[in-house]
Amino acid sequence: MQIQDLPFSDPGVPDARSGPRFLLWLGRNQLGGQLKSLAWGLLHFLSIAGLPYTVGYAVQAVVDRSGSRLALAGAVIGVCGIGIALGDTMLHRTAVTNWITAAARVQQLLARKTAQLGAALTRRVAAGEVVAVSTGDVEKIGWFVEALSRFAAAALTVVLVCVGLVVYQPALGVVVAVGMPVLALAVLPLLPRATRRADVQREKAGRATELASDTVAGLRVLRGIGGEELFLDRYRRASQEVRHAAVRNARMWSLISAIQVLLPGLLLIAVVWYGVGLAREGRITVGELVTVYSAVGLLTYPLRHFEEIAMAYSFSRPSAKRAARVLSLERITSEAGSREGDVPSGDLYDPATGLLAPSGRLTAVVCGDPDAAGRLAQRLGGHAPVDTSELPSVLLGGxxxxxxxxxxxxxAVLVQDKDPVLLSGTLRELLDVPASGTVTARAALAAAQCADVLDALVQGALDAADPMDARITERGRSLSGGQRQRLALARSLITDPEALVLDEPTSAVDSHTEARVADGIRKLREGRTTVVFTSSPLLLDRADRVVLVHEGEVAAVGAHRELLLSEPRYRAVVTRETDAEAAERERADGLDARRPPLHPQGEQEPARLDALHEMDELQEIEETA
Known part of the structure; x- marks a missing residue:
């Protein structure tokens, strides 16, 4: 796999049972690149390891005054130099390719999983965690995959050099062969503590990232209430915690690095001290002493890769664990399997609550708990939250x-969340979504009352005469909350699904605009199933039927004006009537019931008068609109 071949046509099905299994799966999928990197690494390290032998051979040739052997040693050193340069260049090339392709594979897997889970992902995993996994964790996983082949080449080189020294000069070779494993394994007792400190640093960094994301997303609101300094202080404290954790982590790794420098130095001292004694006794030659000394000195270079692989694994293991956790999430489906075929149509029915949205009609749902309304909206789209996964499935046309x-x-069913996200890009790109083709962009924008939004986009653009070519900033932060909400609504309307579920689509819109949006939705979605979760009287009055959901069950069904008069729980949610106000109204109703009528025909009940006043207000808003 080459970098120019990215992205993968199919990144594969990962083994997400655990972090180490996920790393092993990545390694198997990178096997060809790993073998290439291993081969070039062996060429590089063995060329370096060959220098001590040729240098010792050259020194001995000078001592023996042999010009031919000196020339041969020079030629071999030249070949080793070429091998070092070629091996190092190609090792770096293949290792970086392994890094990038492994990171790209993980990013594609995460992107695919995000698309599969949709809005359910951030309900199961924190948003900051998702950002950290798709950025920093992907890089650390790629680092381990890249370092693995270099470590394997370094380990094989160390083994071959130790065996070669034992054969070449047994007296000193045994000392080196015993000392090298000690050097390689000396830092192992420190790795668990280093790993724990790396985990703490990563956890604190994830919290800081999530806090920063939330602060930036709500900066407009925070400034409005003067709370930006409070959240900035929280982020400063979180940032300082990350810094302290990073310093503690760096101290541990600096200790490991110091040990990796100290122990090879002690081994060199032991080899020289013992080798000088052997040379004085005449048991070894000067050239053999120089060869062994040079070999031990050069072996410190491949030994550094033992420290690197330990560091890479310590950082990548928790990263792989988090990535595997995200990749192991599945969309909850029934055990009956999946049905293939055409998109179903008909009534949308939730057996758990008894909510029925008849086909081709506009149904408004009133729920006193906004969180419960959001969960129910997701259920209607087939995205069952974790806490409702055992409930029976929603039915569309049975x-x-x-x-x-x-x-x-x-x-079949499209759900627009209460807080929809606008991606950066042009308006044309924003509305370029999978759609039936029946609803045009112009019609969707008109129904969502986006005329002022288009004007604002053109005024804010420097070179876009057509509003469709105007750019929208990240998450639409250059627009007001109501403008973002209406653009998201237009994006949902243009898809023209069989059933459209809208969760509070006009909560950030003024009353006059809300009335026009309600008429636009009703007109554009005529003959299509539409469910709107709202407590706005303007939307409720235009619905074909209104359903009150109380404590997880349908409590009442009817028209808005009927429910206002007959259902106290509905009236409390829609009119925001408090318990004290309800008690006062009931007391007034009791007193009025005992009074004689003021007119022969009888006086209207106070509740009915309140309802009529509200109807008059609705009529006035409609006429003004």
Whole structure:
């Protein structure tokens, strides 16, 4: 696999049972690149390891005054130099290729999993954690995959050099062969503590990233209430915690590095001291002493890769564990399997709550708990939250959504969250989404009342005469909350799904605009199934039917004005009536019931008068709009 061949046509199915298994799976998929890197690494390290023998041979040739052997030693040194240069160049090339391709494979897997889970991902994993996994963790995993082949080449080189020294000069070779494993394994007792400190640093960095993301996303609101300094102080404290954890982590790794320098130095001293004694006794030649000394000195270079692989594994293991956790998440489906075929149509029905949205009609759902409303909206789209995964599947035309393939389910039912995200790019790119083709961009924008949004985009663009070519900043932060909400609504309307579920689509819009948006949704979605979760009287009054969901069950069904008069729980949610106000109204109702009528026909009940006043207000808003 070469870098120019990226992205992968199919990144594969990862083994996400644990972090080490995921790393092993990555290594198997990078086997060809790993073998190439291993081969070039052996050429590089063995060329370096060959220098001590040729240098010792050259020194002995000078001592023996042999010009031919000196020339041969020079030629071999030249060949080793070429091998070192060629091996180092190609080792770096193949190792970096392994790094980039491994990181790209992990990013593709994460992107695919994100697309499969959709909004359910951030309900199961924190947003900061997702960002950290897709950025820093991917880099650390790639680092370990890249360092693995270089470590293997270095380890084989150390073994071959030790064996060669034992054969070449047994007296000194045995000392080196015993000392090298000690050098390689001396830092192992420190690795668990270093790994724990790396985990703490990574955990604190993830928290700081999540806090920074939340602060930036809500900066406009924080400035409005004067709370930006409070959140900035929180981020400063989190940043300082990350710094302290990084310093503690660096201290441990500096100790490991110091040991890796100290122990080879002690081995060199022992070899020289013992070798000088052997040379004085005449048991070895000066050239053999120089060869062994040079070999031990040069072996410190491949030994550094033992420290690197330990560091890479310590950092990549928790990163791989987090990536495996994300990749192991699955969309919850029923055990009956998946149905293939056309997109189903018909009534949208939730057996768990009894909520029914008849086909081709606009159904408004009122729920006193906003969080419960959000969970129910996700259930209607087939994205069951974790805490409701054991409930029966929602049915569309009698077909369980959990038994449909993911693409079919998303084509059948589209759910717009309460806080939809606008990606950066042009407006044309924002509205370039999978759609039936029936609803045009112009019609969707008009229904969502986006005329002022288009004007704002053109005014803010320097070189875009057409609003469709105007750029939207990241998450639409250059727009107001109501403008972002209406653009998201237009994006949902243009898809024209069989069933559209909207969760508070006009919560950030003023009353006059909300009335026009309600009319636009009703007109554009005529003949299509639409479910709107809202407590706005303007939207409720335009719905074909209104459903009150109380404590997880359907409590009442009817028209908005009927429910206002007959259902106290509905009236409390829609009119924001407090318990004290309800008690006062009931007391007034009791007093009025005992009074004689003021007119022969009788006086209207106070509750009915309140409802009529509200209807008059709605009528006035409509006329003004």
């Amino acid at each position: 077909v369980p959504l959990d038994e449909l393939p993911l693409d079919t389910a998303r084509t």
